Amino acid sequence: MSRNAVLFAVMCLVWGLTWLPVKVGGTHVPPVFLAAVRFTIAGVLMLFWAGRDMPKVPAGAWPRLVGTALLLNTANYTLLFWGTAHAPTGLAAIVNFATIPIFTLLASRAIEKEPVDGRKLAAIGLGTIGLGFLFATRALGGLSAVQGDPQEAIGLAAVAAGTLFYCTGAVLSRPIAGTMPTLTLAGWQTLIGGIGLSAVSLAVERVGSADFAALAQWPVLPCVAFLVIGGSLMGFTIYMRLLRDWGAFRAGLYAFVSPAVAVGVGVAVLEEPFGLSEAIGAALMFGAATIALKRPAPRGG
Numbered sequence: 001m002s003r004n005a006v007l008f009a010v011m012c013l014v015w016g017l018t019w020l021p022v023k024v025g026g027t028h029v030p031p032v033f034l035a036a037v038r039f040t041i042a043g044v045l046m047l048f049w050a051g052r053d054m055p056k057v058p059a060g061a062w063p064r065l066v067g068t069a070l071l072l073n074t075a076n077y078t079l080l081f082w083g084t085a086h087a088p089t090g091l092a093a094i095v096n097f098a099t100i101p102i103f104t105l106l107a108s109r110a111i112e113k114e115p116v117d118g119r120k121l122a123a124i125g126l127g128t129i130g131l132g133f134l135f136a137t138r139a140l141g142g143l144s145a146v147q148g149d150p151q152e153a154i155g156l157a158a159v160a161a162g163t164l165f166y167c168t169g170a171v172l173s174r175p176i177a178g179t180m181p182t183l184t185l186a187g188w189q190t191l192i193g194g195i196g197l198s199a200v201s202l203a204v205e206r207v208g209s210a211d212f213a214a215l216a217q218w219p220v221l222p223c224v225a226f227l228v229i230g231g232s233l234m235g236f237t238i239y240m241r242l243l244r245d246w247g248a249f250r251a252g253l254y255a256f257v258s259p260a261v262a263v264g265v266g267v268a269v270l271e272e273p274f275g276l277s278e279a280i281g282a283a284l285m286f287g288a289a290t291i292a293l294k295r296p297a298p299r300g301g
Helices: 003-017 019-028 031-053 059-086 089-112 118-139 143-147 152-177 182-204 209-214 220-246 254-269 276-293
Strands: none
Touching (some): 003 019, 003 254, 019 031, 019 220, 019 254, 031 182, 031 220, 059 089, 059 152, 059 182, 089 118, 089 254, 089 276, 118 152, 118 276, 182 220
16 A cells, blocks of 8 residues: 555544544533634644745735635634534534535636536535435434434534535635645634634633633543644645645545544444434435546547
8 A cells, every 4th residue: 555545544534533522622612712722723833834934925915815714714614613513523524525526616606607517517416415315304303303412403504604615715715825835825824714713702602711721621632632733734734745646636535535434433432323314415415526526528639
């Protein structure tokens, strides 16, 4: 097995496992506060790692950098961390990962006027049906809703909305992505997003001294450490290497593996329900993501 294949497996495992500390940490401290701590620390470490490249941001790129940071990290992770605190981790991971290619198609169409052909329409339609199955049990008040948090459906909707903000920010980031080092862009977006998350937390959550004290205690401390080191630094580094060596398509296949890890951990560790409706929805959404990610066949001529 090649080194990149091993790194890909590690990345999938790490990103699949991040949903557990998000869930556990979010039950001991306010979830947006947890996200703010994660991204502020990760952003500082990324910029420190960037070293001399840290200030290499063109003056004209700052407005778009700040705006995309607020979309990618502040808006997205406000909704994602809050949603995951109320919804099963496995389903939250499926909604997040499987909708990324679909929402990217929609954002590219709306912002860049990228044409939507039959293949893309099929992906959007299939993904919408899949989402319906994922929400069906909770929307109808079935067994999963009875046993779980009454806000599960709202939590999953929040994750979906956050993912849409993320994809919109990603598309808007494209014009500035080539104007500065990758780590510089990611570091500033992460730190600015963390600052934005801090502002949101202060506005909507009751954060007290006990929450700050909990950051240095079990189980919040290992949750934050794993999210920062594993989810942000390790996962991002591996993804950047695979993006360089494998290209966006192969590197992006983590979206089909990490949710399976999240579902397995959620069922085994947190005893989260996962029934037939959820399985059908997951299969449809992964099918939609496969269609969306599929590279078009080369034209003859």
